[in-house]
Amino acid sequence: xxxxxxxxxxxxxxxxxVKVSCKASGYTFTGYYIHWVRQAPGxxxxxxxxxxxxxxxxxxxxxxxxxxxxxxxxSISTAYMDLGRLKPDDTAVYYCVRDGVSGGAFDIWGQGTMxxxxx
Amino acid sequence: xxxxxxxxxxxxxxxxxxxxxxxxSSSNIGSNTVNWxxxxxxxxxxxxxxxNNQRPPGxxxxxxxxxxxxxxxxxxxxxxxxxxxxxYCAAWDDSLNGYVFGTGTKVTVL
Numbered sequence: 322x323x324x325x326x327x328x329x330x331x332x333x334x335x336x337x338x339v340k341v342s343c344k345a346s347g348y349t350f351t352g353y354y355i356h357w358v359r360q361a362p363g364x365x366x367x368x369x370x371x372x373x374x375x376x377x378x379x380x381x382x383x384x385x386x387x388x389x390x391x392x393x394x395x396s397i398s399t400a401y402m403d404l405g406r407l408k409p410d411d412t413a414v415y416y417c418v419r420d421g422v423s424g425g426a427f428d429i430w431g432q433g434t435m436x437x438x439x440x
Numbered sequence: 441x442x443x444x445x446x447x448x449x450x451x452x453x454x455x456x457x458x459x460x461x462x463x464x465s466s467s468n469i470g471s472n473t474v475n476w477x478x479x480x481x482x483x484x485x486x487x488x489x490x491x492n493n494q495r496p497p498g499x500x501x502x503x504x505x506x507x508x509x510x511x512x513x514x515x516x517x518x519x520x521x522x523x524x525x526x527x528y529c530a531a532w533d534d535s536l537n538g539y540v541f542g543t544g545t546k547v548t549v550l
Contacts, residue, residue: 356539365442366477366485366528368539382538416484425532425539426475426490433484 323347325355325417325431332437338405341434343417350398351375354420356427357391357402359413367413371420372400407438443468444529444542451548457517460545462529464510468540472532474512476505479526488527489514516547524549 328342343355357369370381372391379391390403400417414433421428445463452458462474476489487496489505492512502523504515512531516523529542 358541365544366530366541368541370538380537383536421487422490422494425530426473426487427477427485428487428490428496430484430486 323419323429325419325429327415327417327431327434330435330437332439333407334440335408335438337407337438338403339407339436340401340403341415341417341436343400343402343431345398345400345419348419350393351395355391355393355400356418356420356425358416358418358427360416360433361410361413364413369402369404369415374398374400404436407436409438412436412438442543443533443536443540444531446527446529446542446545448543449546449548451550452516452519453550454519454521456519457515458519458547459516460514460527460529460547462512462514462542464512464531464540466510467535468510468531468533469507469512470510471534474505474507475530476503476514477528477530479528481525485528519549521549523547 326344331339333339351374354371356371359367372379374393388405393400416433417431418427419429473491477485478488479485492507493505502518527545533540
């Protein structure tokens, strides 16, 4: 079936970087945008950015520009989000999601990856 | 910081109809389609409504969406206990060149 499977939980110190992976299966990986969305504990959803696996094009939310890099490896249908210079308020569940329709209709969600930033 | 405003909470008894509003601006709801997500406790969000009023396969027709100008709304009719969840609206924002989510609304079934 169509699914996105993410890498496991991470604990990082402030100032470090984290790289989260998202493996797609059950559909043509290069045909759909992959977005990253995060949710801090007890808070709402926040969009981080997107990557188009077909050509590697990216767009990042202004808040994360300069700190986030999204890449993909089409040979293994996997997208990656690398977030650097981590701060405690980056502590959140990070989801990769597929834009399945258009205009940001996220129809498939990964299971989420908990990233904890603590000294 | 969310640019789409929703009421923090709403509630209803089983069988009732509840509506959730989502207020935006000309750069987001006013010029792009609205999507709605349901997040059950401890779970990942799920797409509930896309393109203002379209239900993905498997979503009951108790859920309906609408949009007018710079606002949108989600209606849940025949409320069930399983509808107790957080609901988020979302849309692309042309000014921010990014996707924005609403502040979220917690629905409680009394």
